[in-house]
Amino acid sequence: MKLSERLLEIAGLVPRGSCVSDVGTDHALLPIYLVKNGIAQRVIAVEARYGPWMRARENVKKAGLSDFIDVRLGDGFEPLKPGEVDVAIIAGLGGETIWSIMEKSPDIVNSLYAIILQPMKNAHRLRKALFENCFEITEERVVCSKGRYFEIMVVKKGTSCFFSEEDVILGPVLKQKRTPEVLEYIEARLNRLFIKLRELEGQNSEHAKKARESMLREMELLKGVLEE
Numbered sequence: 760m761k762l763s764e765r766l767l768e769i770a771g772l773v774p775r776g777s778c779v780s781d782v783g784t785d786h787a788l789l790p791i792y793l794v795k796n797g798i799a800q801r802v803i804a805v806e807a808r809y810g811p812w813m814r815a816r817e818n819v820k821k822a823g824l825s826d827f828i829d830v831r832l833g834d835g836f837e838p839l840k841p842g843e844v845d846v847a848i849i850a851g852l853g854g855e856t857i858w859s860i861m862e863k864s865p866d867i868v869n870s871l872y873a874i875i876l877q878p879m880k881n882a883h884r885l886r887k888a889l890f891e892n893c894f895e896i897t898e899e900r901v902v903c904s905k906g907r908y909f910e911i912m913v914v915k916k917g918t919s920c921f922f923s924e925e926d927v928i929l930g931p932v933l934k935q936k937r938t939p940e941v942l943e944y945i946e947a948r949l950n951r952l953f954i955k956l957r958e959l960e961g962q963n964s965e966h967a968k969k970a971r972e973s974m975l976r977e978m979e980l981l982k983g984v985l986e987e
C-alpha cells in the first residue's frame with residue numbers, strides 16, 4: 760500500500776531507531792511503513808474503534824510484522840505504560856481532539872522524547888493549548904497533498920510558556936521558514952480568508968462581526984509574517 764504525501768512527511772520526522780506509538784492508527788499504514796523501512800524498531804498502534812482495530816491487526820499480520828507492531832484497542836494513550844515508547848504520533852484528528860488525548864495522559868506525554876502532531880483542523884487551538892501548558896514546538900512542516908495543506912508539528916515538554924499571536928496563528932517555526940511551500944501556504948490562507956470575508960459582506964449579526972474581526976486580525980498577522 761502506498762503512503763500519502765502527508766503520512767510520508769510524518770514518517771520523515773520520526774527519529775531512526777525509536778519506539779513509536781501511533782495513536783488513532785486506523786489502517787496501521789504508518790506503523791507498517793515505519794518498521795518496513797527500518798525507521799522504528801517497534802510500534803504500539805492504538806485504535807479506539809473495534810472495526811479499524813481489527814483491520815489494522817489484519818494488515819500488520821499480512822505484512823508479517825506482528826512481532827514488531829502491537830495493535831491495541833483503546834482510547835488515546837490509555838493502553839500505554841510510561842517508558843514503552845519514546846516517540847508518539849497523533850495524526851489525522853482535529854486539533855481539539857489531539858489536545859484532549861494529550862491532556863488525559865500527562866504521565867505518558869511527559870515521558871516522551873518527541874510527539875508528532877498533525878491536526879486536520881483547528882491547528883491554532885492545538886498550538887494555544889500546547890503553549891499554555893509549556894510545550895515547545897521544535898519543528899514544523901507544511902505539506903500540500905491533492906490541493907489541501909496539512910500542518911505537521913514536533914513537540915516536547917518544555918519549561919517556558921511564553922508565546923506570541925503569530926506563534927498561535929502560524930507556528931513559531933513556520934513563521935521563520937522562507938521555503939516556497941510555507942510562502943505558498945500563507946498565500947493560500949490569505950486567499951481563503953479573503954473569500955470568507957467576502958461571504959460575510961452585508962451580515963451584521965454579533966457572530967458575523969466577531970468572525971470578521973478575527974479573520975482581519977489573522978490576515979494582518981499573516982501579511983506581517985510575509986513582509987518581515
Ligand SMILES: C[S@@+](CC[C@H](N)C(=O)[O-])C[C@H]1O[C@@H](n2cnc3c(N)ncnc32)[C@H](O)[C@@H]1O
Nearest residue numbers: 783784785805806807808811833834835850851
Ligand atoms: C482519520 S483517521 C486517521 C488515521 C491515520 N492516523 C492517518 O493520519 O491517516 C482517525 C482514526 O483515529 C481513531 N481515533 C479517534 N479518536 C481516538 C482516540 N481517542 N484514541 C484512539 N484512536 C482514536 C479513529 O477511530 C480513526 O480510525
